[in-house]
Amino acid sequence: MNEDILDFLKQLIAFKSVSSDKKQAESSRQTAEFIKSKLKDIGIQADIIENEKEGTNPLVFGKLGTDSDKKTILFYSHYDVQPAEISDGWDTDPFNMTEKNDGYVYGRGTDDDKGPIAATIFAIKELKKENEELPVNLRILYEGEEESSSGGFEETVLKNRDYFGKVDGIMILDTSWFTDEQPSLDYGFRGITYLGVEIEGPSSDQHSGMVGGTIREPLIDLIYLMSKFVDLNGKVLVDGFYDKVKPLTEEETKLYENLDFSLQEYKDSIGISKVLTEDSTQTLMNMWRNPCLSIHGVEGAFSGSGAKTVVPGKVIGKVSMRLVPDQVPDEITKLFTTHAKAEFKKLNSPNHLTITPLGSGDWWFGNVNNFLFKAGKIALNEYWEINPSFARSGGSIPIIPFMEKTFKAPAIGIGVGQPSDGAHGQNERIRITNLIGGKEVIKIMLKNVGEQVQ
Numbered sequence: 111m112n113e114d115i116l117d118f119l120k121q122l123i124a125f126k127s128v129s130s131d132k133k134q135a136e137s138s139r140q141t142a143e144f145i146k147s148k149l150k151d152i153g154i155q156a157d158i159i160e161n162e163k164e165g166t167n168p169l170v171f172g173k174l175g176t177d178s179d180k181k182t183i184l185f186y187s188h189y190d191v192q193p194a195e196i197s198d199g200w201d202t203d204p205f206n207m208t209e210k211n212d213g214y215v216y217g218r219g220t221d222d223d224k225g226p227i228a229a230t231i232f233a234i235k236e237l238k239k240e241n242e243e244l245p246v247n248l249r250i251l252y253e254g255e256e257e258s259s260s261g262g263f264e265e266t267v268l269k270n271r272d273y274f275g276k277v278d279g280i281m282i283l284d285t286s287w288f289t290d291e292q293p294s295l296d297y298g299f300r301g302i303t304y305l306g307v308e309i310e311g312p313s314s315d316q317h318s319g320m321v322g323g324t325i326r327e328p329l330i331d332l333i334y335l336m337s338k339f340v341d342l343n344g345k346v347l348v349d350g351f352y353d354k355v356k357p358l359t360e361e362e363t364k365l366y367e368n369l370d371f372s373l374q375e376y377k378d379s380i381g382i383s384k385v386l387t388e389d390s391t392q393t394l395m396n397m398w399r400n401p402c403l404s405i406h407g408v409e410g411a412f413s414g415s416g417a418k419t420v421v422p423g424k425v426i427g428k429v430s431m432r433l434v435p436d437q438v439p440d441e442i443t444k445l446f447t448t449h450a451k452a453e454f455k456k457l458n459s460p461n462h463l464t465i466t467p468l469g470s471g472d473w474w475f476g477n478v479n480n481f482l483f484k485a486g487k488i489a490l491n492e493y494w495e496i497n498p499s500f501a502r503s504g505g506s507i508p509i510i511p512f513m514e515k516t517f518k519a520p521a522i523g524i525g526v527g528q529p530s531d532g533a534h535g536q537n538e539r540i541r542i543t544n545l546i547g548g549k550e551v552i553k554i555m556l557k558n559v560g561e562q563v564q
């Protein structure tokens with residue numbers, strides 16, 4: 111049985127479905143075709159759906175069952191992968207899946223998301239074999255642009271919304287366990303808004319031997335301005351920023367009790383001796399349930415080595431804010447703009463300030479008491495014999511709230527691989543035990559969803 115799923119995964123890994131590399135468009139299409147044919151093999155209607163955004167990879171949709179007495183579960187994953195070259199430092203060819211004697215298989219996409227796709231397809235295949243009738247209706251929604259910001263995803267899904275019919279629950283197979291030893295179910299991601307803070311002075315770059323001491327330099331203005339965005343304890347200084355942040359409830363606090371989180375390991379993993387708080391739960395909350403502001407860089411500023419004496423004529427600070435329930439990205443963008451303009455005014459500068467939104471996405475906050483999490487808890491309990499934990503992420507996957515809204519159905523994140531799998535790095539891998547476990551957990555969940563009273 112393992113041979114089968116590993117063989118399928120090996121074939122899937124061999125396709126170079128790197129969405130950021132337009133030269134691989136044909137490989138990506140072949141990946142979609144391969145998944146489609148596999149779905150058909152196991153008796154699922156499957157279709158290639160062209161992406162509404164030009165020059166992007168197609169999606170794979172699938173459906174099985176229309177029994178209105180049963181719940182309908184939609185599976186989401188992405189078949190595209192991050193770039194990988196053996197010269198990046200891989201021990202083996204990233205597109206030739208290799209099993210080592212450490213219990214893992216190595217290759218680009220083994221963890222993110224081709225392994226989870228294999229687990230899902232084989233779970234359905236085995237369920238069909240073992241049961242005359244599936245306990246649920248199934249829908250498949252696989253995209254090929256996730257690693258490139260899911261371009262065209264929303265337009266394509268909205269245009270083809272009718273393909274899926276009624277959906278009761280969304281299973282997201284695109285996360286990992288909480289720790290290498292602790293399987294988890296995911297219930298949240300933060301949202302994000304990203305902005306460019308542009309300050310324009312002289313019409314071109316200047317030399318400090320010419321203008322130094324004679325003008326207000328744009329980069330000096332920008333540094334003053336950016337120091338007004340967040341204080342040294344991480345508190346965001348934008349007026350009204352925290353107004354809509356949901357207060358912490360007792361129920362939510364309880365979700366942190368069962369998490370095997372080591373502050374020391376966290377510090378070691380990022381190579382730092384001190385974090386903002388020495389309280390481990392507070393650190394997790396700062397990562398997951400509290401909003402924050404980060405400064406990422408300055409476009410236009412001298413950043414090479416050596417001692418160039420340029421005075422940049424125009425600089426653009428890159429700032430993002432990770433957002434949480436019930437902050438609204440557009441509202442935060444406005445609050446930030448108002449704040450930046452007011453602070454800039456205080457600088458009394460002849461230079462010009464422009465704030466440009468560079469992208470935003472919603473947060474997701476799932477309900478851990480709904481039927482999906484109930485089924486997930488039972489499955490993790492039964493298969494891994496653990497009291498499951500619920501985890502969030504500080505990152506952002508805006509298509510989850512989008513799908514919840516579009517399908518009017520709740521979502522759950524089911525992790526298959528481990529955090530040490532190196533999802534976007536060299537020597538990406540998945541433990542065979544996790545691959546098989548992921549498949550079994552999906553089977554138990556689907557059975558349980560089918561058994562739960564409507």
Ligand SMILES: [Zn+2]
Nearest residue numbers: 222223256284
């Ligand atoms: Zn992924």
